[in-house]
Amino acid sequence: MIRTLHRYCIAFTVVLLSACSVTPHQDGGVSQAGASTAVTLASWNDTVTKRSIVDFVTLVTTPESRDFIPRADRIAVFDNDGTLWPEQPAPVQLVFALQRVKTVAGRHPEWKRQEPFRSILKGNLRNVAAGGDAGSLRVVDGAAKPLAIDRVIGRRPVIAFGNADGDAPMLEWTSAGDGPRLAALVHHTDAEREYQYDRASKSGKLDKALDEAAAKGWLVVDMKDDWKTVFKPANATTSAAQDATVK
Incomplete structure (x- = not known):
């Protein structure tokens, strides 16, 4: 379903929290929250990225944790084009x-x-x-995204997801907050199931932010390696509707 767009082309989402770790696993070992990964993020492969996400959620949602974040403060923001939905071959x-x-x-x-x-x-x-x-859709400059978020939500998010250089100011602003924070980039690397593009793309260019991600502690989600499912199979919706009718 295509939802009505906020005029700044950013989805401001307040969520219980589905996030990624500020410091991803480097050894590929079993995560502290490994037991729950079997039923969490089912459309993801069991990668370092996924385990980092689960670990972060465990860290900030466990009341006994020193990094516990109250539910009302678990705010995440997402870029739309290329992050929540495709932007190729057109938004x-x-x-x-x-x-x-x-x-x-x-x-x-x-x-x-x-x-x-x-x-x-x-x-x-x-x-x-x-x-x-x-005669055309207006695109908000990346530097304006933090201002738009602050105007709509009124406080700094805990996490921010983007996929392009234009999202870097939003990720930087989020990361600069106190306490556990995170920023993540969706890297479009799957030419078979979606589209593969980054540095040379006219839309959703990911160049400078990709180079700076590691130094700034941003997680890079590799679509080809990290995602088991990119799009739900065409017959899945039909099957679900049929099952609901039978029940």
Whole structure:
């Protein structure tokens, strides 16, 4: 389901906490929370990254832990494009917006004369992209993301997930807080199941942030190696709906 976008193209999510460790495992050994990994993050492979996530959650949700974080303070923020949903070959919300214009165009005959609707209906996306603020989606500069988060939530998050250089200010701001904090980058490395891109990509470029991740303690999630499942099988939703009907 495609949800309505916040105008800053950032999903501000308050969660119980699903996070990654500030200091990932280096030895690949069994994690302290290893017993629970079998039923946690089922779409992930049993990698160092996954065990680091589980360990961090255990650390900050165990009342006896000195790093315990009260539930109300377990705030996580996520970039949208490339983190919560795909941004290749085009951002999800752009595809949705273009499709939606065509769907409701019959109720708006004036759109045949108005931009950017006129160009969208004619399939002329080049004109749409050249239309400026009135004709294209506005993208928030990475430096503005911490300001937007603070304005909406009013406090610094515990974790932040992104996938591009533009997300670096959000990750840096989150990491600079007191107590256990984390930042993570989703690295698109799976050309077979999704898309493979980073340094040379025009959309979702991941270059400088990837180079700085290790030094800054950011976890890099390798999509190809860390994720067992990228997309739910096409028949999974149908099967679930059928099971629900039978029950």
